[in-house]
Structure formats: structure tokens, C-alpha cells
Amino acid sequence: MDTMFVNLGPQHPSTHGVLRMGLTLAGEVITKAVPDIGYLHRGTEKLMEARSYAQCVVLTDRWDYCSAMPNNLAFCLSAEKLLGTQVPPRAQTLRVVMCELNRIASHLIFLGTYGIDIGAFTPFLYVFREREMILDLYEALCGARLTYNYIRLGGVASDVDADWISKCREFLEFFKPRVDEYDTLLSFNPIFLARTKEVGLISQSAAVSWGLSGPNLRGSGVSYDVRKSEPYCGYEAYDFDVPVGEHGSCWDRYFCRVQEMRQSVRIVEQALAKLPEGELSAKVPKIPKPPPGEAYAHVEASRGDLGIFLVSDGGAAPYRIHVRAPCFINLAILQDILVGKKVADVIAVLGSFDIVLGEVDR
Amino acid sequence: MTPAEKPVYPEPVLNRRSGKLLTGTRYWPTELWRNPWSLPRYRAGALWLAGIVLGIAAVGAGVGELAAWGEKLLALLGRSGLPAAVVAWVWVLVKLTCVIGVIVANGLWAVWWERKISAHIQSRMGPMYAGGFHGWAQTILDTIKLLLKEDVTPAAADQVMHLLAPIVAIAPCVMAFAPVLFGDELAAARIDVGVLYVFAFASISVIGVVMAGWASGNKYSLLGGLRAAAQIVSYELPRGFSVVPVLMFASSLDLAAIDRAQAGYWLGFFPRWFIFYPVAGQLAFIFFLIASVAETNRTPFDIPEAESELVAGFHTEFSGMKWSLFFLMEYGYVLLASFLLAVFFLGGGAAPLPHPTFIPAWLSIPSWIWMTSKAMLMMFVFLWFRWTFPRLRVDQLMDFNWKFLLPWSFANIGFAGVLVYLHMRGWGPG
Numbered sequence: 001m002d003t004m005f006v007n008l009g010p011q012h013p014s015t016h017g018v019l020r021m022g023l024t025l026a027g028e029v030i031t032k033a034v035p036d037i038g039y040l041h042r043g044t045e046k047l048m049e050a051r052s053y054a055q056c057v058v059l060t061d062r063w064d065y066c067s068a069m070p071n072n073l074a075f076c077l078s079a080e081k082l083l084g085t086q087v088p089p090r091a092q093t094l095r096v097v098m099c100e101l102n103r104i105a106s107h108l109i110f111l112g113t114y115g116i117d118i119g120a121f122t123p124f125l126y127v128f129r130e131r132e133m134i135l136d137l138y139e140a141l142c143g144a145r146l147t148y149n150y151i152r153l154g155g156v157a158s159d160v161d162a163d164w165i166s167k168c169r170e171f172l173e174f175f176k177p178r179v180d181e182y183d184t185l186l187s188f189n190p191i192f193l194a195r196t197k198e199v200g201l202i203s204q205s206a207a208v209s210w211g212l213s214g215p216n217l218r219g220s221g222v223s224y225d226v227r228k229s230e231p232y233c234g235y236e237a238y239d240f241d242v243p244v245g246e247h248g249s250c251w252d253r254y255f256c257r258v259q260e261m262r263q264s265v266r267i268v269e270q271a272l273a274k275l276p277e278g279e280l281s282a283k284v285p286k287i288p289k290p291p292p293g294e295a296y297a298h299v300e301a302s303r304g305d306l307g308i309f310l311v312s313d314g315g316a317a318p319y320r321i322h323v324r325a326p327c328f329i330n331l332a333i334l335q336d337i338l339v340g341k342k343v344a345d346v347i348a349v350l351g352s353f354d355i356v357l358g359e360v361d362r
Numbered sequence: 363m364t365p366a367e368k369p370v371y372p373e374p375v376l377n378r379r380s381g382k383l384l385t386g387t388r389y390w391p392t393e394l395w396r397n398p399w400s401l402p403r404y405r406a407g408a409l410w411l412a413g414i415v416l417g418i419a420a421v422g423a424g425v426g427e428l429a430a431w432g433e434k435l436l437a438l439l440g441r442s443g444l445p446a447a448v449v450a451w452v453w454v455l456v457k458l459t460c461v462i463g464v465i466v467a468n469g470l471w472a473v474w475w476e477r478k479i480s481a482h483i484q485s486r487m488g489p490m491y492a493g494g495f496h497g498w499a500q501t502i503l504d505t506i507k508l509l510l511k512e513d514v515t516p517a518a519a520d521q522v523m524h525l526l527a528p529i530v531a532i533a534p535c536v537m538a539f540a541p542v543l544f545g546d547e548l549a550a551a552r553i554d555v556g557v558l559y560v561f562a563f564a565s566i567s568v569i570g571v572v573m574a575g576w577a578s579g580n581k582y583s584l585l586g587g588l589r590a591a592a593q594i595v596s597y598e599l600p601r602g603f604s605v606v607p608v609l610m611f612a613s614s615l616d617l618a619a620i621d622r623a624q625a626g627y628w629l630g631f632f633p634r635w636f637i638f639y640p641v642a643g644q645l646a647f648i649f650f651l652i653a654s655v656a657e658t659n660r661t662p663f664d665i666p667e668a669e670s671e672l673v674a675g676f677h678t679e680f681s682g683m684k685w686s687l688f689f690l691m692e693y694g695y696v697l698l699a700s701f702l703l704a705v706f707f708l709g710g711g712a713a714p715l716p717h718p719t720f721i722p723a724w725l726s727i728p729s730w731i732w733m734t735s736k737a738m739l740m741m742f743v744f745l746w747f748r749w750t751f752p753r754l755r756v757d758q759l760m761d762f763n764w765k766f767l768l769p770w771s772f773a774n775i776g777f778a779g780v781l782v783y784l785h786m787r788g789w790g791p792g
Contacts, residue, residue: 006581013673028585028756119661119753125484185750191662192752343585344755 003031006343010039014117014347017357021334023346030346033338035331040361048321052287053079054153056318061147063325064359067106069098070301072151077232077297078308079153082290088279091155092233097168097271098138098150099233099299100264104175105134106302107257107264110354114254115186117351118195123186130178133171140164153288155281165272172265179261187258196250200337200349203248210333213326214304215256216353220248226300238267250352257354287316303327303354327359422731423724429547457550461539465694469686472693473501476745483749511682518579519679527577528680528687531570535694538563542701543617545730546711556617557609561602564657564698567691568594571676574688578679586675589756594657596760600767601653607646607778608636608706621710631716635709642778647707649771651743654699656759658692660744662751663759696744697737704736 004025009015018039024032044063048056056079060071073095080087087095108131112124135145142150142158150157160168186192202212207220217224225242227235243259245252292314298307304326313319330353338346398404425431435456439449474489477500481488489497515524541556543549553559568591575587609615612623624635632638637647656663677688704710711729754762 004581115752119664120751121480122484122749125486129485186752189752191754194758195752195755342755342757344753 002026008346014351016113016351016355019331019350019355019357019360021346021350023338023343025343028342028344030338030341030343033335033346035334037328037331037357037360040357042362044362045321045323048318050317052316053290053318054286054288056321057152058147058149061149062358063323063362064106064301064303064306064327064356065146066109066356067102067302068147069095069102069151070299070306072148073099073233074297074299074301074306074308076151076153077299078295078310079288079290081295081297082293082310082312083153083284083288085154085282085284087155087233087282089234089276090278091280091282093271093275094156094160094280095151095233096235096238097160097268097275098141098148098156100267100271101134101137101168103264103302104261105131107261108134110257111182111186111254114351114354117347118192120186120189120192123182126178126182126185130171130175133174137164137168137171140167152281154284155279157280159280160275165275168268168272172269176262176265179258182258187255193251195344195348196254196352198249199341199345200250200253200352201248202333202337206333206336207248210336211329212304212333213329214300214302215260216253216304216330218242219245219253219256219352221245221252224305226298226305230298232297232299238270240267250348253352253354289314289316298324301326303356303359304330323362325359325362327353327355327357328362331355331360419727419731422727425728426724427548427728428545428730432548461550462536464544465536465539465690465697468697469690469693470501470505472696472741473504473689474498475741476748477501479742479745480749483746505686508682508686513682513684514679516579516679520577520579523573523577524679525684527570527574528684528691529570530573531567532687532691532694534563534566534570535691535698538698539694541617542698543621543705543710543733544701545728545733546621547618548711548730548733549618552618553616555615557605557615557620560617560698560702561598564695565594565598567695570691571688574680575676578676580679582673583676583678586678590659590676592756593659593663593759596763597653597656597663597767600649600763600771601657603768603771603775604646604649604653605706606771606775607639607642610775610778610782611636611639611643617705621705621712624709625712627716633709633712633714635707635712637707639778639781642774642781643707645770645774645777647703649767649774650706651703651740652767654703655744655747656763658695658699658744660692660696661748662754664748664753696741700737700740700744701733703740704733708736708740710736 006023006025008021008023010018010020015021020036020039022032022034022036023030042062044059048059051059057072057075060075061068063071108127112127115121115123138148138150139145141160141164142148144150202210202216202220204220204222207217207222212220213224221244223242223244226232227240228242240263241259243256243263245256290312292312294309294311296307296309298305300306305324306326307324309320309322309324310318311320334350334353338349341349436449436453439452440446442449444452474497478488478496489500491497492503493499515521538560540551541549541553541559549556571590571594572587575583575585575590578584608620612620614620614623624633626634628634636643677685680688709732711733713727713732717723717726
């Protein structure tokens with residue numbers, strides 16, 4: 001049979017950045033799919049080897065730029081392990097609030113762009129309306145809207161006041177009915193279901209063996225969440241559920257994220273209710289020089305299990321840093337599950353993985 | 363006259379400690395959502411809208427039936443002393459100009475309207491600056507921009523076919539408008555097989571689309587063109603068959619006769635529109651609407667264009683006026699489908715309620731206003747679909763057509779047969 005080779009990307013509206021997929025098509029059916037990455041490589045891991053620990057936090061913002069707070073957090077947790085720093089409780093709670101708000105903002109982007117991938121344009125503008133409110137909150141907090149550098153070694157950068165907290169509560173109240181609105185508009189739309197419900201199936205065993213994490217793994221029915229399995233920042237004290245999917249289809253991965261937004265709202269509400277008074281940051285030297293050794297810390301970032309492995313030789317800069325980037329590892333399974341699908345399904349499956357190329361290429 | 367006051371926008375205050383950025387410079391949507399009517403601008407907008415609707419109705423009542431004006435104009439031409447053959451040709455030219463004018467004006471209007479509708483569905487404003495009032499000049503300026511754009515033909519393209527494709531696509535669209543009724547008896551041509559004529563011409567455009575996809579020398583365009591061919595050819599069938607019940611009710615293929623057959627009221631107040639014929643009427647309406655959306659390549663059936671997959675599909679490689687001809691074609695077909703829906707199912711130029719006796723007859727709203735309003739209502743449905751639904755996959759689209767729409771439109775012909783039989787036996791309301 002005659003086949004046609006098509007480059008999907010790196011300049012394509014639905015590859016979410018600069019991913020290139022080499023597709024071999026027989027008619028509209030994929031016979032071979034090769035993801036090609038590296039168009040956004042900036043070498044942050046190497047850059048960090050020449051910067052002090054405090055300066056490294058700024059670079060972490062640039063990995064997953066749709067949710068930068070968990071990146072900050074993962075690096076800081078790992079560095080704090082090396083330094084043996086105890087983070088004060090108010091900073092811990094603020095870290096949880098910011099990470100969960102960022103999870104909502106990040107999943108909102110996913111929801112909007114996935115709608116566009118499937119052909120529904122309207123949810124995109126709805127979710128940006130809500131995300132705007134979160135970014136406004138961040139802007140009032142730390143002056144930045146995308147790359148925050150808010151979570152610092154030993155604590156957080158600035159405090160919230162009563163005004164901020166009331167604005168945040170107002171947002172949560174505004175946001176809760178909006179999630180139901182997305183369900184009526186998109187989640188249970190028959191066309192949307194037809195496009196996603198039976199598409200891109202990943203079995204539990206395949207999901208585990210390909211090393212998926214985050215909503216992509218939970219969509220396949222594996223209840224693995226770092227916040228539950230290895231709680232950090234006092235997550236064990238919060239009451240929340242880990243939503244899982246049933247069949248591992250695109251829709252399951254999608255709906256996991258919708259449910260996670262509801263859970264994040266719950267966590268933020270609890271955290272705001274019990275926000276303790278006290279210090280914002282532990283005492284950390286201006287240029288910390290941790291003792292030689294290594295540390296690994298991982299957090300449940302918006303897109304999955306984000307881990308940072310740090311090696312120190314006793315100097316002011318990390319000797320070596322490695323990032324376990326969830327998007328990069330999630331991407332690998334594509335070459336396996338795209339074969340035999342239609343062109344339109346490539347977009348649906350790729351979109352459902354919610355990749356951010358900044359994190360894939362680093 | 364004093365110049366209009368310029369709106370004052372607050373300067374953003376970047377104070378990260380006090381939170382003033384939120385409270386001082388922006389409003390959150392929460393405030394607007396709680397009670398939109400509390401905003402004076404919202405109330406003023408509602409008044410404007412009501413005023414525009416009333417104004418159109420008043421102008422319509424003042425002008426009266428357009429068909430009558432047409433006859434007067436023809437009589438004037440006849441008295442001018444020109445030979446009869448010349449008069450006939452001039453008359454054809456006048457009508458042709460009117461129809462092309464309608465199609466072009468519809469392009470301008472529909473794009474602006476689509477922008478406004480999509481904006482309001484998506485909680486935005488849409489165009490607000492060009493021209494002053496709600497950006498009414500936006501599409502006019504866009505047209506000028508398109509006219510001034512460089513016409514690019516890709517090196518890999520088939521030059522002749524690339525040039526011909528938009529022409530082949532738009533010409534049948536203009537031709538198809540010949541028998542379309544814009545009001546009672548208001549059509550460019552009286553064709554007694556009008557329905558067949560419209561469908562026949564409307565299905566030629568797909569050749570232009572396939573040509574465009576093939577001649578672009580782009581793999582994505584090729585996929586788009588092939589998808590368009592498969593889709594439009596398949597949806598021709600249910601679209602044709604879903605109208606058969608209407609033809610049976612009206613016992614004519616003439617659009618004017620179909621329009622006339624829906625005049626009058628059951629029990630003196632309930633309009634005798636075909637959409638109100640039990641079961642068969644509603645089913646035929648829904649099937650024809652769905653098939654029309656698919657025929658015009660609009661969401662949820664816009665797979666030939668498929669922004670997120672094929673990056674605009676068959677017209678990716680077209681720019682400037684060549685591209686706008688495709689654009690004009692799409693909106694032309696939307697308008698055609700809207701007028702057909704109005705004539706087939708919504709009573710054409712008939713008023714939804716009988717004219718009240720206490721209002722003088724000369725104040726009645728003429729049929730062309732009713733017809734256009736109904737067509738615009740249907741056009742709104744098209745736009746509404748587009749900004750609400752996701753897109754089907756190409757095989758699901760075919761499944762839906764062959765396994766659902768086509769069999770049921772056949773069955774619907776049977777339902778219509780039962781209705782007509784019952785009517786012939788004297789059962790049911792006249």
C-alpha cells in the first residue's frame with residue numbers, strides 16, 4: 001500500500017509547542033509514529049552546575065512554565081534535604097496553597113487546549129477567564145504571572161494578607177460552579193465522548209511499565225499520587241481524594257484532571273482555613289554550601305511525578321542535578337499507542353497527555 | 363459639537379504587597395456575573411437592541427412588499443422605449459446584481475455577526491473599535507486588507523488548477539441562489555423544479571474544493587480536499603431525502619409553491635408551517651438541518667478544514683482574494699441553507715401569528731422581513747453550533763451519515779406518506 005510521510009509539527013497548532021511527530025500514513029491511518037524532541041532544549045541542568053542554589057530556583061520556573069510552583073517546590077525540597085533545613089509551618093501551608101492553585105491553573109489550560117484539539121473552541125476562553133483570576137492572585141502575591149520564583153530555599157518569598165485570602169476565597173466560590181459548567185459543555189458532550197472515550201487506551205500494566213505518572217497514570221486506574229504515598233509539606237493532614245479513571249482512555253485522563261481540580265479546591269480551602277501564623281522562611285545562608293552528599297525529592301506536579309536528584313560536592317553550586325520530568329517520560333508511550341489510529345486521533349491522544357515542551361526538552 | 367469623551371482606563375498599579383492590583387485596577391468576572399442588569403451599559407445595550415429590532419420592523423412596514431416594487435421597476439423599464447429583448451436582458455442583469463449583492467453583503471454581515479456571537483458565547487466583546495458602534499466596520503476593513511494582500515501561489519502548486527479552484531467553488535454558489543425566495547414571490551428566477559436546481563448547483567462546489575486540495579501541493583491540503591469530497595458527497599443523500607416529506611406536503615418542487623402551501627393558520631391562530639406537521643415535519647427539519655451543517659463544512663462537521671488537525675485543510679495554501687472566495691462560498695452556502703430551512707419548514711414569508719384586526723393592514727410587516735428574520739434565526743443556529751460543539755472524526759461522520767441519517771430520512775418519507783394518506787382520507791386538521 002502506498003504510504004505518505006507527514007511532519008506533524010514542529011510548527012503545528014496542536015503539538016502544544018515545538019514537538020515534531022513523523023507520521024507515516026496509509027490513507028488516514030497511522031502506520032508509524034516517531035516523536036522527535038529537542039527543539040526547546042536550553043540545557044538548564046548544565047546551567048545549574050554554575051549557579052548558586054538560590055539562583056537555580058529561577059531556572060526551575062522555566063521547565064513546566066504552565067505550572068511553575070511545583071517546579072520551585074521540588075527543587076527547594078531536594079536542596080533543603082541536603083541542607084537539613086526545617087521549613088516553618090506557615091511557609092509549608094502557603095506552599096500547598098500555591099501548588100494547588102497552580103494545579104488548577106495548569107489543568108485549566110489543559111482543558112481549554114484539549115477542547116481546541118477536539119474542535120470545541122469555546123471552553124478555551126472560559127478557562128482562561130478563570131486562570132486569569134489565579135494569575136491575578138499570583139501577581140498580587142509575588143509580582144509575576146508565569147515564572148514565580150515564589151517558593152525559595154527555606155520557605156516562601158512573600159506573605160499573604162487578609163485581602164488576598166478573601167480574594168482567593170472569592171475565586172474558589174466563583175470557580176466551583178464553573179467546573180460543573182465545563183462538564184455540561186465538554187466532558188459529557190456526546191461528540192466529545194465519541195472522540196475520546198474509546199481512543200488511546202492504555203492498560204494498567206502498560207502505563208506502569210512505560211513509567212507514566214500523574215493524571216496519565218491515574219487515568220489508567222492506578223491510584224498513585226506522591227501527595228498520598230510520600231506526603232511532603234504536610235499533605236498527610238489534608239482530606240482529599242485521588243481520582244482515578246477506569247479504562248485508560250483519553251477521556252479518563254481528561255476527566256481525572258477535571259476531578260483533580262475539584263480536589264485542589266478542597267485542599268486550598270482547608271489550607272486557608274488552618275493557615276498558621278509564624279515565620280515565612282527558615283534561616284538559610286545567602287550562598288548556601290551544603291555538605292557533600294546527594295538528595296532526591298519528588299512532588300506531585302500538575303503533570304505527574306516531578307523528581308529532583310541533587311549531588312553536592314560541598315561547593316556553592318550543585319555538582320550535578322538530574323530532573324525526572326514527567327512530560328518527557330509520558331511522551332515515550334506515544335510511538336506505541338498511535339499506530340493504527342486515525343490522524344484526528346493523534347491529536348486527541350497527544351492532547352490528552354498534556355505535555356509541556358519546556359519540561360520535555362529542559 | 364463636542365468631541366466624544368475618550369474612555370479612561372485605569373493605570374495598572376503593580377504593588378505586590380498591598381493587593382491593590384486586584385481591587386483597584388480590574389474587576390473580576392464575579393462582579394459581572396452576579397447581576398449583569400445592575401450595569402448601566404448592559405441596560406443601555408438591551409435598549410439599543412430593542413430599538414434596532416423595532417426600527418427594522420418599522421422600515422419594513424414602510425417599504426412594503428419588495429416583490430411589488432420589483433414589478434413597478436420592471437414596468438418602468440418596459441415604458442422606457444427600449445426593445446423588449448433589451449429590457450429582458452437589463453432585467454436579468456438587475457436581478458443578478460441583486461443576488462450577488464446579497465451574497466457579498468451576507469459575507470460582510472455574517473463574519474461580523476459570527477464574531478459578535480462567538481464573542482458573547484465566549485464571554486468576550488468581539489470587535490468594538492473599527493467604525494465606532496460595536497466594530498461594525500471590522501469586516502469591511504478586513505475585506506480591504508484581503509484585497510491588498512499578496513496573492514501567493516506555492517511553488518509546488520499546480521498553477522492553473524490553483525487559480526481555477528476558487529472560481530469553480532464560488533460560481534455554483536451564486537448560481538444556486540437563482541430560485542431562492544427572499545420573500546413571497548421574491549426570487550431572481552421562477553423555476554418549477556427549484557428544489558432540484560438548488561441541490562444540483564450546490565453540489566458542484568465540492569469539485570472546486572477537491573481541486574483546491576489537490577492543486578495546493580500540500581499534504582495537509584490534500585487530506586482536507588479528500589475529506590471534503592467524501593463528506594459532501596455522502597451528505598448530499600440525506601439532505602435530498604430529508605426534503606422529500608416537504609415536497610409531498612406541498613406536492614411541488616417549486617419553492618414559491620412550497621412557500622404558499624404554508625400560508626394560513628389552523629384554528630385561526632396556529633401557523634400551518636411544515637415544521638409543525640407531527641413527527642415527519644420535525645424529523646425532516648432536524649435531518650435537513652444536520653445535513654446542511656455538514657454540507658457547509660461547519661462545526662461539528664468541519665473536518666475538511668479541521669484547524670487543529672489539518673491546519674485549515676484545503677485552503678491552507680490560499681491567500682488574499684482567492685482565499686476570501688472560499689470564505690464567501692462558505693457563508694454563501696450557510697445563507698442558502700438558512701433560506702431553504704426558512705422556506706421548507708418555517709413557513710417562508712408567513713407571519714407566525716395572524717395579523718391582528720385592530721392594526722391597520724398597511725402597518726403589517728412584509729413577507730421579506732419575516733423570511734429574512736427566519737433565515738437569520740437559522741443562521742444563528744449555525745453559528746451557535748459552531749461555537750458549542752467539538753468536531754467529529756472522519757469515520758464517525760460517515761457512520762453517522764450512512765447508519766443513522768440516511769435510513770431515518772427514508773423512514774421519515776414513510777411517516778410523511780402516512781400523514782398525507784390520513785389527510786386524503788379527511789382525517790386530521792385541514
